[in-house]
Amino acid sequence: MSAVIENHHDDHHHGPDKGLMRWVLTTNHKDIGTLYLWFSFAMFLVGGCMALVIRAELFQPGLQLVVPEFFNQMTTMHGLIMVFGAVMPAFVGLANWLVPMMIGAPDMALPRMNNYSFWILPFAFGMLLSTLFMEGGAPNFGWTFYAPLSTEYAPPSVTFFIFAVHLMGISSIMGSINVVVTILNLRAPGMRLMDMPLFVWTWLITAYLLIAVMPVLAGVVTMMLMDIHFGTAFFNAGGGGDPVLFQHVFWFFGHPEVYIMILPAFGVVSAIIPTFARKKLFGYDSMVYATASIAFLSFIVWAHHMFTVGMPIAGELYFMYATMLIAVPTGVKVFNWVATMWQGSMTFETPMLFAIAFVILFTIGGLSGLMLAIVPADFQYHDTYFVVAHFHYVLVPGSIFSIMAAAYYWLPKWTGNMYDETLGKTHFWLSFVGVNVTFFPQHFIGLAGMPRRYPDYALQFADWNMVSSMGAFLFGFSQLLFLFIVIKCIRGGKQATDEVWDGAEGLEWTVASPAPYHTFSTPPALPERSMA
């Protein structure tokens, strides 16, 4: 307990205010982290319901529940909400809670901006969701919103969609600036960059990625807005533009975005596996370098999302080779995790189960990603369910499992209570089975030739679609159990110790459980090179 000698600042309170205004006005990184996490969970459920509408419609051939127009709105909104509403805010929430505690800082560097960056989100998503009730319906052009379907042929709600994306972008940018400034300026004295926990490292790199690409997203939606309302022709061939340009600019943002959703997950897993293997993380330095190289490569591989768009062959070859290269640093990470487990002394509490499932299932997603990089084969995979299976393997048992692992891992620190281990394991196994039953058959459906974003399909795809839908409902409803576990843990349970896990290392475990409202108001003295 190096904890908590409170410093008296004029603008700081000793404890939280009471009531609703506490949450509206808070500048406390823990409060804001909590807000982000709850918001993200709410969006996860909303986006999940949309996924279930999709899977229910696809349970059998034929149009049973929804019409194709609405189906397209569901796939679009599901994608947007999960990417921008569930996964990204969850990681920002984790960063808010953990980064200051891990580097021994009293709070985020820019607390007021922190408050703004969260409170923009409910408005952004309120606006996005309101489009569902507008004339012409919600955006129906896919979360990748390719022009001209999203410009000349879009429903009128596209303007609201554009503003919502702008707001999300501003929120993310402010959040990332905060993270970078905090990490670069507020580390405990003596903590070098290469002493930082990997979660902090991965978030630092992620934040840079966000700062670099969110403005490009803002740019591309601004171009759309101008095409739709101000008579420009960025993406209209008739006016001298080019719809393919849209895809290039979008994926210049979009590919780093994919890594934005996975790099913090690497950080989480790199924290959890050593704890439960009771062994230091293998190859810390190479983990950092691998993360940095993945981030760098993410800027130069974007067009592998558009091999079928008819690029010149030199372009196709370049993007194929560059994409394949990503397998190298990603492989290094996986091997490092396995080597961390090797000859450890493992126990398998819920966070560890999620982390191990992450390593295995993310690797499956990575391997199918490697297959997708091979251009001639990609011509057969592209825009089929094989792609859907691939990116859901990376995002659901990848990003989302890591978020759940993080939640279980740090919940005792946040709430001061242990979660219910039996229920946690039940939740894990239900999710694990659900995810695989949902997404593994989608590899088959895709290879057999079913394109994505189809509201209805030919009869030969019926069996596996039915299996996939059943898995989806299992996975979806299992998450209610997660909600129950978290609420139960907040309301009580076995008192957590300060260290919580016997193999855990890091400054966050040196403060009391639950973590006091203000931590590290005076910088902690670092244990001798404990982090290296």
Place this chain on the structure above:
Amino acid sequence: MTDQSAQNKTTLKLISVVFGMFVFGFALVPLYDIYCQVTGANGKTGGAYVASETLEIDEDRLVTVQFLANNNANMPWEFRPSVRTLKVVPGKIYDTTFYASNIARATMTAQAIPSVAPFHAAEYFHKTECFCFEKQQLAAGEQIDMPLRFIIDPHLPATVQTLTLSYTLFDVTELAASGAAE
């Protein structure tokens, strides 16, 4: 406080990166045009050709040039090439025409967008005169034979025996009107 000023400095730097990247997003537009020019992506051809060297006429070689003419959505004009194919000798100048007739009941403005397949042939297709260089305005019922004068560069790779030139006619009546209003 020195801490505070260091923080402000980092923040300002990052904010300038944000603005820089926003501008970069727009800079991708001209960069993409350069990329298309260099690689011939989407079969885009350049503007009016000005000979920078005298092109040698390669009498022994015949290249088939194939003309496609299409309307984009909601474009009612009749639009077709006067001939579907021409056998041409690289280096020589050829003329052909495309027929257009506005069968709508109102004056309309159209823009023809060229595209060459295969892409790597695009840079060897030189137009010295083309109706696609400017917008075409036709009154209701008006007909026109629109000229195209071109040279196939003798440097065209030997693997290309057939070169397809496609024109797609876009209705730009509204764009042209808003442009004129400005």
Place this chain on the structure above:
Amino acid sequence: MTEKQSKLGANGQIRRIMRWLIAATALASSIQAFADWSALNMTKGVTEISRQVYDLHMLIFTICVVIGVVVFGIMIWSMLVHRKSLGAEPASFSHSTKLEYAWTIIPIFILVGMAVPATSTLRDMYDASGADMDIEVRGYQWKWQYTYLSDDPAQEVKFMSSLLTPADEYYNRTPKREHYLADVDNPLVIPINKRVRFLITSNDVIHSWWVPDFAVKKDAIPGFVHESWAVVEEPGIYRGKCTELCGKDHGFMPIVVKAVEQDEYDAWLAMKQQEALEVYETVGKTWTMAELMETGEQVYAQHCQTCHQANGEGIPPAFPSLVGQGLAIGPMDAHVDIVVNGKAGSAMQAFAAQLNPAEIAAVVTYERNAWGNDVGDMVQPRDVNALITGEE
């Protein structure tokens, strides 16, 4: 806990895992029985390229499976053996430069091994030269248009190909038949063993033309033309789909390609060309005034002369004169209209059913320019056709 005990424990664990593996294998084989192989894997297809792609796919897939088995094998082994409950003590190593170099460098070699065949296949796919025939493929919301490019515009075969499955089937009002959502009214017909070049473009939004059996998937982009090609080796019916989200009926614009022997193709093409020629003759081509007048005179003699007389002056009041008065020198639209639709309550009948658009256009033009009528205008058959069919 002694070492022996932990070993025994590990062995017990391994036996348990073996039992699971056997169960999993049994499950896998029952899965195979449940769905045939074609519902699980990529098609081999019917072109040289598609087979290359399939082989490439299987090669990378195998490599990935091997990597997976090795990595997960080590991991699972570690999870079984290196557990606290078995008394495992944590080792203290946290890096190994040799190992880290090894697993950075070895994957690079594996990747090169994949990239080499991929590059050569891609080069083949991109070389669309030397085609025997060219077909323009044009995406529409939500159907495909195929044009068999020909030097003679009169013989150009061009048609729309759209979904055949009736709405009753996808709204579950009638049972779904074979080829549900995979059948079209007019399939694309191509000869086997010919190099067919597809020029792919779009009319509105981006579509993507995919026939898995040819390993051809190319985006159709409005304003731009992309090429692809296939040499189909076996006759058969090959089904494909649109693979780029293009709006409401994205899932309802299938592709069907019928590959047939050359002579069957020739017969089919000749039939289509004949149809095309007929259409062209009647509405397709642009007629000159002289052609219209010549045909018009014949049509007039055959169909109109009995009433309106050879000199056009008719037998008033029952059959009005066409000379210098009335619709014959009035607005063109009304003139065409009365010939097409007749006049209710009079002897003037509707000729749309008896005369084709060219004949109507000719006779109307004739009436406006004969017997001293010199309106001087003419009407083209396609405009008459537009009036009849109500299309612009």
